[in-house]
Amino acid sequence: MEYKFDQKARYSKTHEWVRMDGAEAxxxxxxxxxxxxxxxxxxxxxxxxxxxxxxSAFMVIESVKAAxxxxxxxxxxxxxRNEKLVKAPELVNKDPFGxxxxxxxxxxxxxxxxxxxxxxxxxxxxxxx
Amino acid sequence: MSFIPNTDADxxxxxxxxxxxxxxxxxxxxxxxxRFPRLDLPAALSEHEVLGQLDALSRLNAQGPQTPSFxxxxxxxxxxxxxxxxxxxxxxxxxxxxxYQPEVSQGTxxxxxxxxxxxxxxxxxxxxxASHYDGATSTAEAVIMALNVAQREKKRVLLSAGxxxxxxxxxxxxxxxMGLTVTGDESTSIGFDQLGDLCxxxxxxxxxxxxxxxxxxAEPAQLSGLAKRVHxxxxxxxxxxxPVALGLLVPPxxxxxDVVAGEGQALGNHLSFGGPYLGFFAFRRDHIRKSSGRIxxxxxDQDGRRSYVFTLSTREQHIRREKATSNICTNQSLNALTAAxxxxxxxxxxxxxxAELCWHKAHYLASRVGxxxxxxxxxxxxxxxxxxxxxxxxxxxxARLFEKHGIVGGYDLGADYPELRDAMLLCCTEVTTxxxxxxxxxxLEDCRNA
Numbered sequence: 001m002e003y004k005f006d007q008k009a010r011y012s013k014t015h016e017w018v019r020m021d022g023a024e025a026x027x028x029x030x031x032x033x034x035x036x037x038x039x040x041x042x043x044x045x046x047x048x049x050x051x052x053x054x055x056s057a058f059m060v061i062e063s064v065k066a067a068x069x070x071x072x073x074x075x076x077x078x079x080x081r082n083e084k085l086v087k088a089p090e091l092v093n094k095d096p097f098g099x100x101x102x103x104x105x106x107x108x109x110x111x112x113x114x115x116x117x118x119x120x121x122x123x124x125x126x127x128x129x
Numbered sequence: 130m131s132f133i134p135n136t137d138a139d140x141x142x143x144x145x146x147x148x149x150x151x152x153x154x155x156x157x158x159x160x161x162x163x164r165f166p167r168l169d170l171p172a173a174l175s176e177h178e179v180l181g182q183l184d185a186l187s188r189l190n191a192q193g194p195q196t197p198s199f200x201x202x203x204x205x206x207x208x209x210x211x212x213x214x215x216x217x218x219x220x221x222x223x224x225x226x227x228x229y230q231p232e233v234s235q236g237t238x239x240x241x242x243x244x245x246x247x248x249x250x251x252x253x254x255x256x257x258x259a260s261h262y263d264g265a266t267s268t269a270e271a272v273i274m275a276l277n278v279a280q281r282e283k284k285r286v287l288l289s290a291g292x293x294x295x296x297x298x299x300x301x302x303x304x305x306x307m308g309l310t311v312t313g314d315e316s317t318s319i320g321f322d323q324l325g326d327l328c329x330x331x332x333x334x335x336x337x338x339x340x341x342x343x344x345x346x347a348e349p350a351q352l353s354g355l356a357k358r359v360h361x362x363x364x365x366x367x368x369x370x371x372p373v374a375l376g377l378l379v380p381p382x383x384x385x386x387d388v389v390a391g392e393g394q395a396l397g398n399h400l401s402f403g404g405p406y407l408g409f410f411a412f413r414r415d416h417i418r419k420s421s422g423r424i425x426x427x428x429x430d431q432d433g434r435r436s437y438v439f440t441l442s443t444r445e446q447h448i449r450r451e452k453a454t455s456n457i458c459t460n461q462s463l464n465a466l467t468a469a470x471x472x473x474x475x476x477x478x479x480x481x482x483x484a485e486l487c488w489h490k491a492h493y494l495a496s497r498v499g500x501x502x503x504x505x506x507x508x509x510x511x512x513x514x515x516x517x518x519x520x521x522x523x524x525x526x527x528a529r530l531f532e533k534h535g536i537v538g539g540y541d542l543g544a545d546y547p548e549l550r551d552a553m554l555l556c557c558t559e560v561t562t563x564x565x566x567x568x569x570x571x572x573l574e575d576c577r578n579a
Contacts, residue, residue, distance in 0.1 A: 042418045042443075046280065062418070062443070 003126060004031040006097040010113055011122035012055075012073040017097065018116065021104070024079055025113075028101040029061065029070060029092065032126050037063040040092040045081040045102065052076055052105060054112055059102065061092065070102065074112045080104040191535070197565035198537035199494075201514045201556025202342070203264065203293050204403065205395040207373065207483065208560050209471065213397045216470045217463060231425075231439040238437035241425040241462065244469035251375045251472075251480075252389035253382025254411035258422035260465040264392025265299035267408025268292070268336065268369050270421040270455065271388040272300050274412070275334030275365040276307070277419040283333040283364070287313035287324055291341030292369055293392075294545040300336070317343070317546055321351050325358035334388075335359045338369040339381060343507070343542075343554065344491075344514030349379045356385025365416075372396050372409065372468075374512045376480035377488065388412045397471025398464055407464035418443050421455040486559035487513035490566065494557050497570045503577045507552075514556040516542060516549060519576075523553045526576045533579075534572040536565075 009017040015033035018025045034040065042062040052058045052072035059070045081103050085091060092100040107113075117125065135143075140152065149155060156164055174182070198206060216222075221236055231238055241259045248257035261267040272286055286309055288297050301311055313319060313327055313335070324335055337355065340346045352368070359366045367388045368381035373395045375381075381389045394406040412420055426440030472480065491513040499506040503520035517539070519526055527538035539553035546552075557566065 044280070044418070047282070050282075 001035070003035065004097065005119055005123060007119055009097065010073070010116035010118060011125075012071065012116055013125070014055075014071045014073075016071060016073040018073045018105075018113065019097075020113075023106070025074055025076070025105045025107050026101050027073060027103050027105055028096055030122075030126075031096045032129075034093045034096045034100070037061060037066060037068060038093075039064045040089045043082075043085045043089050043092065043102065045085065046078055048078050048081060050078045051108075052078065052103075072105075073116055074105060074107055075109060076105040076107040078103045079106050191531070191537070194562075194565075196535050196537060197561065197568065199539050199555045199557065199561070199569060200537050201344075201558075202540035202554055203295070203392055204400055204406070205371075205373070205513075205556065205558055206400055206560060207395055207397075207558050209397050209399065210474050212474050213467060213470045217467045222463060222466055232436075235437055237462065238425045238439070240466045240469060241460075242427055242437055243473075244465045245425060247469055247472045248372075248393075248409045248411050251372055251380065252370065252386075252409075252411040253380025254386070254389050255382075255414040256417060256420070256424065257409065257411040258420060258424050259460040259462070260393065261390075261408035261410055261422055262461060263394075263404065263406045263408045264293065264369065264390070265296040265408070266303075267390040267392075267410045268296040268367070269300045269303035270408075270410060271367040271390045271412075272304060272334060272336065273455065274388060274416065274419050274421055275367065276304075276309075278365060278416050279333045279363075281307075283331050284309050285329070285332040286311045287327055287332055287335040289321075289324060289335075289337040289341065290314040290317045290319060290546070291343060291345065292336055292338045293342045296338075296369060317548060321347065321355040325355055328359055328362045328364055330362055332359075332362055332364045334365040334367050336367040336369065339378070340371055340374050340512040340514070342545075343516045343549075344511040344556075345507075346374075346378065346510045346512050348510070349384050352381070352384040352386075360385065371512065373480065373484055373487065375484075376477070377484035378512070382411075382413075387416065393464065393468045396468035397474075398467050405461060405464055407461035407468060409465075409468075417441065422460060483559050484512075487557060490557035490559070490561045490563075491515065491555075493563070494555060494561075494566045494569070497566065498555070498573060501570065501574055501577070504573060513558060514554055516552045516554055518549075518552045520551075521576065522551055526553065526573070529576050529579055530569075530572055534568065534575070536569055536572055538569075 006017060006019060009019040011017050011030065015030045016027060017030050018027050040061055040063045044060045046059050052075055054075045055071055057069035058072045060067050061070055082101050094100060245257040245259065249255060261270055288300065288311060297314055313324055328335055356366045365387040366385055367390060368386040370381055370389050370391045372391060372393055389411045391409055392406060393409045398406055410422060420443060423442040424440045426438055428436055428438055430436045495506045495515050498504050498517055505518045507516045523541035523543060530536045530538040539555040542549040542552045542554055
């Protein structure tokens, strides 16, 4: 199975990605994760303002097969959520690194990014799965 | 004789696999005295003798039109057309369960779908689930739905004192351990305005009843006004409703309710000593992913023929595993079917006629009781129940009504509402006759002095 990756993103062991966009970070789940979930039918997005803690579950994604928690790859406050997913949750499947993003976060500690995997390490992780 | 599918050889094999000599040994942790206690039972009777005993017992019941009952308080004595029991007694329908392999049970799914459609229309909501156990559990599920809509971040639940006391107790039982503050029902003097004042950003939902437990019917403008204030706080408005009253009253969905829940017994289900009943549960599409229970839907198969499917069961453990927020995987299918057949038999006009008869009879009773000295009927609009302040303790009045006059009196409100000590909740339905009402009025007059 060939998965898509994003060169600019950093990755968590639990298959979330985070990518800096100006001062904020964009967070989503990886192509590998969406593929394992299969068709996404609901994203239980957190409210704007909710403070995420690295490695804690902050939302649930439901697919036709399962309901899985999404873990925060970084800590910080949610500044925006992808409202398009309310009507079109399938964007998570179609474009996990683009239109299928989940939330934007104002990082509370930029150094946390260093603890995440880069593309090469994450690709290696996925290949072992 | 009990049927045990395992052969002796099977059992010996299983016992040896776990290293136990006999089945009895599996019970050795149960203290010996309790293992096979002596049951002091009388000698067995023949079937014929048992029937005779039960028949004799049943004759001790006060029943039928010769013992009129004015007891309501959540369970209502309505006429049930014969077609209802005839339809629901068909063996194809005899299951309490929503099927686990739904597609092979098209008839069951269609019945559930039609029930849902009728409940949605009656309540003025977009979606109904396949039903819950009873009014109390569907009310509690509505509260849990509101907590989930708020992603469990809001910890306050406001209940009106007008919500059935037992439903409020079940809400508290269901939500214990969630760290919630459940409040607002300390007194019947807390009206919609005060509930609106109490509602804040930390409030997940406000629950009111319509007509309320005391039979009172809020003005549509009051309910819509409350809905606006509740929504302004980002909370949900849960309306517990009487479905028969909805045959006549403005549906809660038209007044801003987010969830309409309640007891469906009044729709063609027998009183049966308190159950089994069914809880109905209807809501707006926005929150469908947080809804409880199961939803059947209509679709077409690959040849374009109409067919039915299980569309959704979003909160259950077979989908969500340990993240399930409802452990209810069953519904009250047979009772829901009963409600659907009843509603079909009556139609919207028939249901409205039933509701009108209930209203008129209760109002006739209220006007008669209100003119008795010593009794006072509480003011305000009501449907088919109303509170009456009595000159003597309700328990004593009820005892005399039953023993001397052969009448089952009203519900004693004092235990649930200290401010309504010596007040009784009286109910009339379409089966109550004028003669019965006049008998009750004369008997109440007699009870005043006795």
